[in-house]
Amino acid sequence: MAKPQKRYSCQACGAVQTKWQGQCPDCAEWNSLIEDAGAVVTPFSAKHSLQRGGTRIALETLDADTPLPPRTSTGIAEMDRTLGGGIVPGSAILIGGDPGIGKSTLLLQVAGRLATAGHRIVYISGEEAADQVRLRARRLGLGDAPVELASATSVRDILTTLTDGAPPALLVIDSIQTMHSDILEGAPGTVSQVRAAAQELIRFAKQTGTALVLVGHVTKDGSIAGPRVLEHMVDTVLYFEGERSHQYRILRAVKNRFGGTDEIGVFAMETAGLTEVSNPSSLFLTQRERPVAGSVVFPALEGTRPVMVEIQALVVRLASGATPRRAVVGWDSGRLAMILAVLEARCGMSFANAEVYLNIAGGLRVSDPAADVAVAAALVSALTENAVPLDTVALGELSLSGELRPAAHLQLRLKEAHKLGFTRALTPKAARDAVPSGMRGEGFSHLPDLVAHLAGGAAD
Ligand code: TYD
Ligand code: MG
Numbered sequence: 001m002a003k004p005q006k007r008y009s010c011q012a013c014g015a016v017q018t019k020w021q022g023q024c025p026d027c028a029e030w031n032s033l034i035e036d037a038g039a040v041v042t043p044f045s046a047k048h049s050l051q052r053g054g055t056r057i058a059l060e061t062l063d064a065d066t067p068l069p070p071r072t073s074t075g076i077a078e079m080d081r082t083l084g085g086g087i088v089p090g091s092a093i094l095i096g097g098d099p100g101i102g103k104s105t106l107l108l109q110v111a112g113r114l115a116t117a118g119h120r121i122v123y124i125s126g127e128e129a130a131d132q133v134r135l136r137a138r139r140l141g142l143g144d145a146p147v148e149l150a151s152a153t154s155v156r157d158i159l160t161t162l163t164d165g166a167p168p169a170l171l172v173i174d175s176i177q178t179m180h181s182d183i184l185e186g187a188p189g190t191v192s193q194v195r196a197a198a199q200e201l202i203r204f205a206k207q208t209g210t211a212l213v214l215v216g217h218v219t220k221d222g223s224i225a226g227p228r229v230l231e232h233m234v235d236t237v238l239y240f241e242g243e244r245s246h247q248y249r250i251l252r253a254v255k256n257r258f259g260g261t262d263e264i265g266v267f268a269m270e271t272a273g274l275t276e277v278s279n280p281s282s283l284f285l286t287q288r289e290r291p292v293a294g295s296v297v298f299p300a301l302e303g304t305r306p307v308m309v310e311i312q313a314l315v316v317r318l319a320s321g322a323t324p325r326r327a328v329v330g331w332d333s334g335r336l337a338m339i340l341a342v343l344e345a346r347c348g349m350s351f352a353n354a355e356v357y358l359n360i361a362g363g364l365r366v367s368d369p370a371a372d373v374a375v376a377a378a379l380v381s382a383l384t385e386n387a388v389p390l391d392t393v394a395l396g397e398l399s400l401s402g403e404l405r406p407a408a409h410l411q412l413r414l415k416e417a418h419k420l421g422f423t424r425a426l427t428p429k430a431a432r433d434a435v436p437s438g439m440r441g442e443g444f445s446h447l448p449d450l451v452a453h454l455a456g457g458a459a460d
Helices: 043-048 077-083 103-116 130-139 155-162 191-208 333-347 369-384 410-419 429-434 447-455
Strands: 008-010 033-035 092-097 121-125 148-151 170-174 211-217 236-241 248-256 264-270 273-276 295-302 305-317 326-329 354-360 392-394 424-428 440-444
Touching: 077 236, 077 248, 077 264, 092 103, 092 191, 103 121, 103 130, 103 170, 103 211, 103 273, 121 130, 130 148, 155 191, 170 191, 191 211, 295 369, 295 410, 305 369, 305 410, 326 333, 333 354, 333 369, 333 447, 354 369, 369 392, 369 424, 369 447, 392 410, 410 424, 410 429, 424 429, 429 440, 440 447
Parallel strands: 092 211, 092 236, 121 148, 121 170, 170 211, 295 392, 326 354, 392 424, 424 440
Antiparallel strands: 008 033, 236 248, 248 264, 264 273, 295 305, 305 354
16 A cells, blocks of 8 residues: 655645655745645645635624614705715715716705714815805805815825824815825826725725715716716715706715615705705696696606606697607606507507607606606697696506506505695506595506596596
8 A cells, every 4th residue: 555645735835745845846935845734635726726824714693793883964864864864984975966966065064064063074175265165155054164174185185184183073075086196196087096096085984983975076078087986985875966957956875885775865956055855746846726738747756755746748730741849858758759659559649740848847857667657648638638637646657558557666656645635646457456545546457548538528
């Protein structure tokens, strides 16, 4: 029987030798070969496997006691709601949004509230001079808030300043595209600069427990690094959206390591800054006094919150020959073409010689498929000039066959509609159980039934 062969493995590179040597022939390390008493391994697997030579890590169970992360309320309920209950110390938050949408205004308001509540807050603007920020704060009624303010762009200067004294509870960097890290070459705003600056700031936040808010610009052309490169580095990504020409703004979480991403905060931009809108439906329903043909209210869902929006359609007959226009604001034009096709094919309605305009009032963008039935009702109402009663909402999805299908969270939407004074609902037949008591539900399984109902003087 052959004598089992001794093996020596190198503690530096793991290579296995059959003879002891003073220097490892593979990695040239001296005195690293030690006799291997374990399982017989082939020289190949020992050299190319990661299964040994590491430090043991402790494996834990999921049910171990872990305290919930503490949260600091910003004093702005719509902001807290979006963040999942407040700001988590030591976390990094990125706020993206078009220029001029109100990011600086929102963050100055948050900074002002927190500073007034006694927290140390530092606001660094890389875009505006301190005077400009001060003037804005005065306009927002925050002139006396003890926010520590600076106009700076060097990450080294900022961090050097902040390592003196107690770390701030909140550090706002407006914006990350203007920050410059001298570790790297390159102009501020380039992808590598943005990444390096953010890395340094996030490291500071984690070490000190300071909550960090980075503002990121979103640009259409690729000349400035957008916040996309940063999204994986931060804990929370918020988007501040809205039409600049309209008042309302929506703060939406698209990533949140400390909460859900289905909550939104609604604000209105006014002369004295952003105000919270706790009842968004009031913003999107225009002043409606009497029923108008082509107008239908749709209970949309924004995050987990139902919001009533008014869908307006206008159909203008043309002298034959001209090419009719289809214009959509706030909805998908492809989806409008589909609804028109279904109305033509399944209900025999003709829009061929008519211009069709569709508008979501208030400047909201709706991408909810449950709007199909409301859009179809608005189009039928506009074409037949039969107004839908003011107390009516309509919702449901529409298939190409003209079938009405229930949509997500019907009950939630209808309950909110009822709370706001709507008493009638046009829904898919299969969804009639979702209509709350006190509300009259009209269920339809096919679009021609709904068209007949609307044409038959639904305004009674
Ligand atoms: P801003 O916060 O500077 O936007 P961002 O930082 O996202 O670029 O806000 C810009 C717009 O907000 C500006 O066009 C004017 C308007 N605004 C108001 O309407 N009311 C106000 O009180 C403030 C401060 C700004
Ligand atoms: Mg700004």
